[in-house]
Amino acid sequence: MRAAGLALWLLLAPAPAAAAERARAQVACVPAGPAFTYDCTIRLTGEASGAPLTGVEVTVGADMPSMPMAHNVRPARARPGGAPGEYAVRLELEMHGHWALRLRLSGAVRDQVFAHLVFTSTAVLTAEPGPVPAPHRPHR
Amino acid sequence: MDAYAVGVLTNMGLFAFVALSAYLLLVAGEMSFGQQAFFGVGAYAAGVGTALWALPLWLALLLGMAVGAGTALLVGLPTVRLRGLYFAMATLAAAEMVRIFFEVFRYRREVAGRLVGPDGTQGFQEIRWVFERGIEPLGYLGLIYAILGLLVLGLVLLERAPLGVAVRMVGEDPELAAVLGVDVTRLKLGVAAAAGAVAALGGGLYAHHNTYVEPRNFDIMLGVHSLAYALVGGLGTVMGPLLGVGLDVGLLEGSRVVRGYRMIVFGGLVALLLLVRPRGLLDEATVHRLGRLRRRPRPGVPGGAPAG
Amino acid sequence: MLVDVVQNTIDGLLIGSSYALLALGFTLIFGVLRRLNLAYGPTIMLGAYAATWAAREIGAEGLALAAITVAGAVLGGAYVERLCFARRGGLRGAATARGPAIASMVASFALWMQLEEVVTLALPRHLYPFPPLYAGAPLVLGPFLLRVEHLVTLAVAVLVAGLLAGLLFGTRFGLAVRVVVDDVEGARCVGVNVPWVLVRVFALASAVGGVAGYLIAATSGQVTPMLGMWSTLKGLIAMMLGGLGSLPGAVVGGLALGLIEVHSQWYVGPSYRDLIAYGLLFLCLWLRPAGLLASPAARARLAATG
Numbered sequence: 209m210r211a212a213g214l215a216l217w218l219l220l221a222p223a224p225a226a227a228a229e230r231a232r233a234q235v236a237c238v239p240a241g242p243a244f245t246y247d248c249t250i251r252l253t254g255e256a257s258g259a260p261l262t263g264v265e266v267t268v269g270a271d272m273p274s275m276p277m278a279h280n281v282r283p284a285r286a287r288p289g290g291a292p293g294e295y296a297v298r299l300e301l302e303m304h305g306h307w308a309l310r311l312r313l314s315g316a317v318r319d320q321v322f323a324h325l326v327f328t329s330t331a332v333l334t335a336e337p338g339p340v341p342a343p344h345r346p347h348r
Numbered sequence: 349m350d351a352y353a354v355g356v357l358t359n360m361g362l363f364a365f366v367a368l369s370a371y372l373l374l375v376a377g378e379m380s381f382g383q384q385a386f387f388g389v390g391a392y393a394a395g396v397g398t399a400l401w402a403l404p405l406w407l408a409l410l411l412g413m414a415v416g417a418g419t420a421l422l423v424g425l426p427t428v429r430l431r432g433l434y435f436a437m438a439t440l441a442a443a444e445m446v447r448i449f450f451e452v453f454r455y456r457r458e459v460a461g462r463l464v465g466p467d468g469t470q471g472f473q474e475i476r477w478v479f480e481r482g483i484e485p486l487g488y489l490g491l492i493y494a495i496l497g498l499l500v501l502g503l504v505l506l507e508r509a510p511l512g513v514a515v516r517m518v519g520e521d522p523e524l525a526a527v528l529g530v531d532v533t534r535l536k537l538g539v540a541a542a543a544g545a546v547a548a549l550g551g552g553l554y555a556h557h558n559t560y561v562e563p564r565n566f567d568i569m570l571g572v573h574s575l576a577y578a579l580v581g582g583l584g585t586v587m588g589p590l591l592g593v594g595l596d597v598g599l600l601e602g603s604r605v606v607r608g609y610r611m612i613v614f615g616g617l618v619a620l621l622l623l624v625r626p627r628g629l630l631d632e633a634t635v636h637r638l639g640r641l642r643r644r645p646r647p648g649v650p651g652g653a654p655a656g
Numbered sequence: 657m658l659v660d661v662v663q664n665t666i667d668g669l670l671i672g673s674s675y676a677l678l679a680l681g682f683t684l685i686f687g688v689l690r691r692l693n694l695a696y697g698p699t700i701m702l703g704a705y706a707a708t709w710a711a712r713e714i715g716a717e718g719l720a721l722a723a724i725t726v727a728g729a730v731l732g733g734a735y736v737e738r739l740c741f742a743r744r745g746g747l748r749g750a751a752t753a754r755g756p757a758i759a760s761m762v763a764s765f766a767l768w769m770q771l772e773e774v775v776t777l778a779l780p781r782h783l784y785p786f787p788p789l790y791a792g793a794p795l796v797l798g799p800f801l802l803r804v805e806h807l808v809t810l811a812v813a814v815l816v817a818g819l820l821a822g823l824l825f826g827t828r829f830g831l832a833v834r835v836v837v838d839d840v841e842g843a844r845c846v847g848v849n850v851p852w853v854l855v856r857v858f859a860l861a862s863a864v865g866g867v868a869g870y871l872i873a874a875t876s877g878q879v880t881p882m883l884g885m886w887s888t889l890k891g892l893i894a895m896m897l898g899g900l901g902s903l904p905g906a907v908v909g910g911l912a913l914g915l916i917e918v919h920s921q922w923y924v925g926p927s928y929r930d931l932i933a934y935g936l937l938f939l940c941l942w943l944r945p946a947g948l949l950a951s952p953a954a955r956a957r958l959a960a961t962g
Binding site: 374426430432433434437440441448451452469568572576579580608609610611612614615616617618619620622623626627 | 692694739740757758759760761762763765766767768769770772773774777885889892893896900927928930931934935937938941942945
Binding site: 267 | 352476479554558560564567569570597601608
């Protein structure tokens with residue numbers, strides 16, 4: 209009931225919060241032991257300042273761009289990593305392929321950033337959102 | 349409610365819009381592989397509304413619905429006399445054309461110092477209207493279900509009205525409906541437009557939930573999945589597609605037991621179910637029987653239950 | 657300039673021959689069942705993946721791989737047929753009944769999902785190399801380049817089409833099939849064992865698909881999980897362009913699709929290529945839904961139900 213009421217109020221267009229700092233994220237992952245599990249390192253920097261962002265609570269979720277809303281990956285809380293602005297998280301995905309990781313930032317900085325990565329059994333590579341290549345190689 | 353549950357419920361709620369969209373056309377007797385196109389159109393239109401034209405969310409969603417309905421008519425008018433497989437293929441072709449259109453569509457404007465807008469295959473980033481107002485996932489979930497609830501209520505009321513009866517009649521036997529005076533073409537186009545608007549509404553909500561969309565979000569998989577959910581859940585009632593979505597996106601996807609084998613399990617269950625129940629779990633016969641149960645005669649009352 | 661047009665035309669016909677093979681299989685199933693088998697491409701993919709596995713694990717090559725692909729496709733097709741399209745006793749509705757048709761199609765979609773997951777569980781990488789058909793340089797014929805693997809595909813397509821024509825018009829089985837295609841109830845009335853015919857046509861269609869799958873995989877040198885949906889789409893579009901239920905139409909549709917794709921890609925690039933193909937399909941359905949080469953019977957049938 210409360211949620212619905214809140215939702216209805218929000219629908220009626222309150223003004224946005226003052227422009228806050230935006231974050232940039234660089235994510236690198238390696239396969240961990242169990243299947244479809246990966247250990248990821250996230251480097252957060254301020255978009256404007258370029259300085260590493262510390263004291264941020266990072267929660268990482270994931271969805272597949274080619275099958276939206278079809279996956280429910282359990283969001284994982286990242287822990288601070290070695291260097292300032294570095295965070296580490298263990299992700300449990302459901303299959304290999306192109307995933308869009310959704311980093312929800314709160315605490316020192318409130319923002320939402322996406323990282324596109326292609327997860328395979330041996331490595332994780334960055335991917336850009338874009339068309340899927342056809343399996344039939346071009347004839348020329 | 350923990351973040352995981354919120355995520356699952358949000359996915360279910362959003363998928364329900366496309367499933368309902370496919371359901372509406374199925375009830376009218378047509379199978380569409382293309383409702384994902386209107387989901388996409390609604391997402392892009394609502395996104396453009398809030399991110400580029402500074403519209404409030406409600407207005408942007410309405411804009412999305414209007415564009416969705418319009419696109420549905422654009423697809424529906426040339427295909428209104430097609431039946432069965434021909435219609436299905438036409439919707440598939442149209443949906444892919446819409447998706448490819450978004451792969452080349454660019455509309456960028458500078459807003460608050462950064463370039464924002466649909467950018468072809470890169471997608472449409474920065475749909476942050478909801479995010480920037482501090483609306484948390486739980487609140488947005490409430491919004492999605494509030495809108496879904498209103499929609500379902502409206503559809504349930506329409507089903508009982510003469511309009512709903514006419515649509516079902518057209519779905520069952522269009523020749524008979526025409527003989528009885530129903531304008532079959534007008535009705536089908538109306539249902540197509542409504543289905544387009546419903547899918548577009550879901551798309552607009554999805555765009556703001558995700559803060560970005562890209563053309564490959566709206567490919568054939570989404571469309572055929574929503575068709576499957578609508579059929580599996582049952583074509584007898586508006587609750588059918590919701591049940592279908594709940595079973596796969598909710599139950600199976602949320603269960604750890606079938607992790608990694610979900611599609612094998614769901615696929616097998618669907619095929620087996622459709623062998624015995626070609627109109628789904630909550631098909632017309634079941635709904636009718638459930639309705640009769642509610643109207644059971646009270647003890648001591650002579651006569652029996654009234655017919656139906 | 658002219659050289660480009662001719663080269664593109666040649667390439668289009670060559671690529672179109674693999675589409676024609678896919679469409680032939682699709683048309684066989686649709687002709688007798690009047691239903692769409694969305695799991696057709698995935699069963700072909702199953703065969704191709706089985707062959708890939710065999711190539712990796714036991715070093716199979718060449719014709720053995722082709723045989724494995726066909727076997728895999730036929731097995732997959734049998735599974736799909738039993739679960740989705742087998743008629744269960746009695747006159748369970750005419751072939752054009754609306755309800756059960758959607759159910760079979762959605763059931764075949766469910767099996768598509770199953771097969772795709774099975775395949776990615778067995779071989780999880782996004783791309784696997786497939787032993788190529790021919791590793792040498794393309795043939796040079798004056799100013800034109802001809803890839804040998806494409807020529808082989810064209811030759812096989814012509815051969816398969818010819819064999820099918822011989823089967824359908826020269827044997828009793830073919831006669832039974834044509835009777836079922838024309839009128840299922842009539843066929844039953846004159847004593848044709850319809851279920852028996854259906855099972856065999858399905859197997860035949862799967863075999864044709866398997867051949868197509870082997871040639872496509874060996875030509876592109878790789879298999880990916882997208883092969884299933886891709887094959888289904890190409891076969892479907894080619895079949896609709898040429899005319900539903902018409903075997904010559906399947907060949908014409910496939911070749912036409914190949915020509916359209918190659919020429920479009922040359923002049924407007926890959927993004928618009930698919931747009932044009934789908935646009936033409938839509939146009940075709942709008943203005944001439946029975947297809948380019950529909951038989952008068954098909955057109956009449958369409959007019960009667962449309």
